[in-house]
Amino acid sequence: xxxxxxxxxxxxxxxxxxxxxGIADRRSVCEVFVRRLPRRRGFLLVAxxxxxxxxxxxxxxxxxxxxxxxxxxxxxxxxLQPSLRRFLKGLRFEGDVWAMPEGTIALAGEPLLRVxxxxxxxxxxxxxxxxxxxxxxxIASKAARVVLAAGDAAVVEFGARRxxxxxxxxxxxxxxxxxxxxxxxxxxxxxWGLPVFGTASHMFTMVHRTELDAFRSYVDTxxxxxxxxxxxxxxxxxxxxxxxxxxxxxxxxxxxxxxLGALAVDVRTMLDQAGMATTKIVASGDLDEDSIxxxxxxxxxxxxxxxxxxxxxxxxxxxLGVVYKLAAIDRGGRMEPTAKFSRDKVMWPGPKQxxxxxxxxxxxxxxxxxxxxxxxxxxxxxLLVPVMRGGRRVSAAEPLGAARERAASSxxxxxxxxxxxxxxxxxxxxxxxxxRLLALLEEVHDRVVH
Amino acid sequence: xxxxxxxxxxxxxxxxxxxxxGIADRRSVCEVFVRRLPRRRGFLLVAxxxxxxxxxxxxxxxxxxxxxxxxxxxxxxxxLQPSLRRFLKGLRFEGDVWAMPEGTIALAGEPLLRVxxxxxxxxxxxxxxxxxxxxxxxIASKAARVVLAAGDAAVVEFGARRxxxxxxxxxxxxxxxxxxxxxxxxxxxxxWGLPVFGTASHMFTMVHRTELDAFRSYVDTxxxxxxxxxxxxxxxxxxxxxxxxxxxxxxxxxxxxxxLGALAVDVRTMLDQAGMATTKIVASGDLDEDSIxxxxxxxxxxxxxxxxxxxxxxxxxxxLGVVYKLAAIDRGGRMEPTAKFSRDKVMWPGPKQxxxxxxxxxxxxxxxxxxxxxxxxxxxxxLLVPVMRGGRRVSAAEPLGAARERAASSxxxxxxxxxxxxxxxxxxxxxxxxxRLLALLEEVHDRVVH
Numbered sequence: 001x002x003x004x005x006x007x008x009x010x011x012x013x014x015x016x017x018x019x020x021x022g023i024a025d026r027r028s029v030c031e032v033f034v035r036r037l038p039r040r041r042g043f044l045l046v047a048x049x050x051x052x053x054x055x056x057x058x059x060x061x062x063x064x065x066x067x068x069x070x071x072x073x074x075x076x077x078x079x080l081q082p083s084l085r086r087f088l089k090g091l092r093f094e095g096d097v098w099a100m101p102e103g104t105i106a107l108a109g110e111p112l113l114r115v116x117x118x119x120x121x122x123x124x125x126x127x128x129x130x131x132x133x134x135x136x137x138x139i140a141s142k143a144a145r146v147v148l149a150a151g152d153a154a155v156v157e158f159g160a161r162r163x164x165x166x167x168x169x170x171x172x173x174x175x176x177x178x179x180x181x182x183x184x185x186x187x188x189x190x191x192w193g194l195p196v197f198g199t200a201s202h203m204f205t206m207v208h209r210t211e212l213d214a215f216r217s218y219v220d221t222x223x224x225x226x227x228x229x230x231x232x233x234x235x236x237x238x239x240x241x242x243x244x245x246x247x248x249x250x251x252x253x254x255x256x257x258x259x260l261g262a263l264a265v266d267v268r269t270m271l272d273q274a275g276m277a278t279t280k281i282v283a284s285g286d287l288d289e290d291s292i293x294x295x296x297x298x299x300x301x302x303x304x305x306x307x308x309x310x311x312x313x314x315x316x317x318x319x320l321g322v323v324y325k326l327a328a329i330d331r332g333g334r335m336e337p338t339a340k341f342s343r344d345k346v347m348w349p350g351p352k353q354x355x356x357x358x359x360x361x362x363x364x365x366x367x368x369x370x371x372x373x374x375x376x377x378x379x380x381x382x383l384l385v386p387v388m389r390g391g392r393r394v395s396a397a398e399p400l401g402a403a404r405e406r407a408a409s410s411x412x413x414x415x416x417x418x419x420x421x422x423x424x425x426x427x428x429x430x431x432x433x434x435x436r437l438l439a440l441l442e443e444v445h446d447r448v449v450h
Numbered sequence: 451x452x453x454x455x456x457x458x459x460x461x462x463x464x465x466x467x468x469x470x471x472g473i474a475d476r477r478s479v480c481e482v483f484v485r486r487l488p489r490r491r492g493f494l495l496v497a498x499x500x501x502x503x504x505x506x507x508x509x510x511x512x513x514x515x516x517x518x519x520x521x522x523x524x525x526x527x528x529x530l531q532p533s534l535r536r537f538l539k540g541l542r543f544e545g546d547v548w549a550m551p552e553g554t555i556a557l558a559g560e561p562l563l564r565v566x567x568x569x570x571x572x573x574x575x576x577x578x579x580x581x582x583x584x585x586x587x588x589i590a591s592k593a594a595r596v597v598l599a600a601g602d603a604a605v606v607e608f609g610a611r612r613x614x615x616x617x618x619x620x621x622x623x624x625x626x627x628x629x630x631x632x633x634x635x636x637x638x639x640x641x642w643g644l645p646v647f648g649t650a651s652h653m654f655t656m657v658h659r660t661e662l663d664a665f666r667s668y669v670d671t672x673x674x675x676x677x678x679x680x681x682x683x684x685x686x687x688x689x690x691x692x693x694x695x696x697x698x699x700x701x702x703x704x705x706x707x708x709x710l711g712a713l714a715v716d717v718r719t720m721l722d723q724a725g726m727a728t729t730k731i732v733a734s735g736d737l738d739e740d741s742i743x744x745x746x747x748x749x750x751x752x753x754x755x756x757x758x759x760x761x762x763x764x765x766x767x768x769x770l771g772v773v774y775k776l777a778a779i780d781r782g783g784r785m786e787p788t789a790k791f792s793r794d795k796v797m798w799p800g801p802k803q804x805x806x807x808x809x810x811x812x813x814x815x816x817x818x819x820x821x822x823x824x825x826x827x828x829x830x831x832x833l834l835v836p837v838m839r840g841g842r843r844v845s846a847a848e849p850l851g852a853a854r855e856r857a858a859s860s861x862x863x864x865x866x867x868x869x870x871x872x873x874x875x876x877x878x879x880x881x882x883x884x885x886r887l888l889a890l891l892e893e894v895h896d897r898v899v900h
Contacts, residue, residue, distance in 0.1 A: 077671065225524050
């Protein structure tokens with residue numbers, strides 16, 4: 001079974017109407033953007049582009065799926081026209097796509113991705129495109145905050161159990177792009193080729209008669225890679241048991257509760273006194289960028305942060321308001337820019353591009369939202385690049401490592417005011433419009449609003 | 451590729467240690483529960499049990515997966531013991547499972563599911579079990595609040611685009627159990643046999659030269675099932691266009707912005723004056739239980755609420771702290787109850803059961819947390835029922851409709867104080883412990899804490 005039904009019914013009803021009207025092939029341009037960022041996000045880190053391209057490449061409805069559609073009372077009427085079935089059976093995505101590459105920093109209101117395709121194709125991919133890109137960008141944007149807060153310490157994505165199993169696998173991918181050192185999720189590690197990390201659980205300790213028995217069993221099995229969880233009963237006693245069981249070759253100890261900062265200092269001292277300077281301290285337990293920043297401000301000697309729920313599910317901002325809007329459509333052979341004019345939802349008309357200028361400090365000086373056919377001003381970078389032409393990728397799938405490197409470098413370009421915690425209600429400015437875009441808005445406004 | 455790698459690395463490292471130690475087959479009991487409910491949840495609505503059973507039934511590691519595990523630096527040492535490969539290859543879930551059936555109301559601290567199985571089996575299923583049950587119960591519990599707020603009006607799950615594609619499909623299932631009237635998600639409708647709903651988007655209107663053109667195209671395609679989105683330009687003009695295009699047979703109009711309560715009143719009047727009393731009003735646009743309750747308190751004549759993001763992603767409480775804890779383990783032929791004693795994390799020892807007493811009003815009078823082998827007091831119901839014996843289902847998969855009916859009836863049993871919005875910081879009490887459970891806690895405490 002393919003993925004083409006991972007969509008809202010209305011995409012199919014609209015398709016049926018376009019087909020019936022004879023406008024299914026009309027050239028159209030749609031763009032994905034986030035109108036306003038969540039409260040505590042000053043920027044987005046784009047992720048999910050590759051999975052979107054995979055979904056577009058493989059889009060097709062098989063006979064079973066078309067039978068299912070024809071069986072729905074809501075679609076029955078449309079299937080009275082037998083050509084709809086043929087049309088759906090032959091439907092592929094054959095459009096052009098421009099996107100900000102994964103690992104790019106985006107601001108509010110900037111198109112993350114632009115589709116130019118026959119109307120029916122541009123329409124039918126809406127739901128799955130928003131779903132994939134929205135989820136991945138949500139998690140990457142959160143993970144970036146956590147990674148930045150951790151500084152030189154490593155962050156490992158630990159949240160498989162607190163998200164839907166498939167969402168967790170894709171979250172680990174997004175977290176890796178954002179700079180996490182790896183994941184605990186085996187399927188994510190296998191599917192995306194990520195480094196995988198693991199320790200042990202409290203259950204492992206409780207299964208054994210004593211904590212020391214548990215640690216000895218674990219170290220016997222993994223003589224050089226054991227990280228022992230030391231807080232099941234008493235963290236300091238646990239650390240002493242870990243030192244006894246693990247000896248100088250112990251890879252790490254994990255603290256999962258209590259005052260992690262104070263415990264890390266004490267446990268570090270114990271390890272150093274035992275000649276175990278290379279044994280790492282891993283901390284976990286409902287961590288996020290704030291608690292990690294506080295621990296680092298206190299100088300807690302923590303080498304690795306295991307971050308689960310709050311990263312893998314981005315609990316403080318679990319979704320982004322990603323939208324997909326018509327920017328232009330062919331009317332009588334001419335691409336006509338479109339826009340919507342509601343009070344709080346101004347939408348810039350026409351196919352757009354973002355020009356970014358970095359300052360001498362390597363930070364974003366400004367972004368300009370321009371029309372896609374405007375020349376790129378000298379010294380700026382056009383953020384949307386062609387990724388698909390006629391339904392085929394412009395180049396081979398980008399290795400995940402390249403996206404991760406791009407993220408690392410673009411995170412260094414984020415201005416400090418967008419990095420810091422954004423207070424409730426205050427939303428950082430998006431890009432400024434280009435003069436031509438401003439002029440076009442007025443023109444479209446005069447045409448549409450009477 | 452199977453699902454057995456949808457888990458944390460540490461489940462596999464612990465397994466390797468159990469195997470090496472020769473305790474992989476030791477009988478053990480684990481329980482799933484939520485220690486504290488999120489701020490605005492007075493109860494949980496259990497969902498996800500059937501998908502969990504499916505995952506347990508199909509659990510197996512194939513050669514590729516075992517090769518992958520053996521290739522990991524973290525597991526290499528364990529695979530020096532060649533019998534580990536044989537052990538993993540033969541690993542199935544052959545345990546017994548008790549669960550609260552889907553659609554049951556659960557309180558904080560109550561076991562939702564209990565596993566009794568050989569240690570390695572009980573251990574290795576932890577992550578995927580928590581992931582599936584946690585996600586489904588999170589969404590069902592949120593959807594129940596929305597459905598209760600909507601009263602006689604229907605709620606349709608509209609959030610496919612604001613969740614990971616696979617999470618959205620399972621969210622639609624959970625929402626249906628909780629009482630939603632259907633979903634917009636085609637794959638969810640197909641996979642779970644749910645009613646599917648759809649209207650049209652703003653893009654559909656914008657594609658056409660005028661709103662009236664758009665509506666006529668849609669109604670021509672779907673003469674008896676059209677619901678027209680009327681707020682692209684001006685809602686009142688839009689409603690007038692819908693009346694013109696749709697005539698008396700129009701199924702519905704959808705309002706997606708503005709003062710939904712006031713607009714619904716005006717549009718209802720327009721429809722009634724046009725002799726379109728059967729045309730329904732659908733409202734959508736960042737709705738949740740609070741905004742729906744306010745609309746209903748104002749008497750807004752809305753027939754159907756389309757609820758997306760806030761339901762499908764449960765944005766106010768996007769995860770539950772589901773945990774999986776060892777309750778007992780065989781030591782020398784006797785099942786020994788286990789517990790953990792940290793300050794804020796008391797865990798009741800032993801395999802447990804929940805006894806529920808309904809009052810004369812049909813509402814929950816009290817829940818008692820008891821040991822699984824205690825007799826069920828007269829007039830109470832034991833909430834955990836056997837669902838799997840020796841790795842096989844006790845009975846055929848329950849039809850989804852049965853879970854939905856159970857949910858409808860159990861939602862009527864929720865006491866008003868658990869239904870209302872729970873203020874921040876206040877957490878409703880869970881069940882009271884049975885006298886035997888209290889005595890056992892002291893006994894285990896004396897044994898474990900010296």
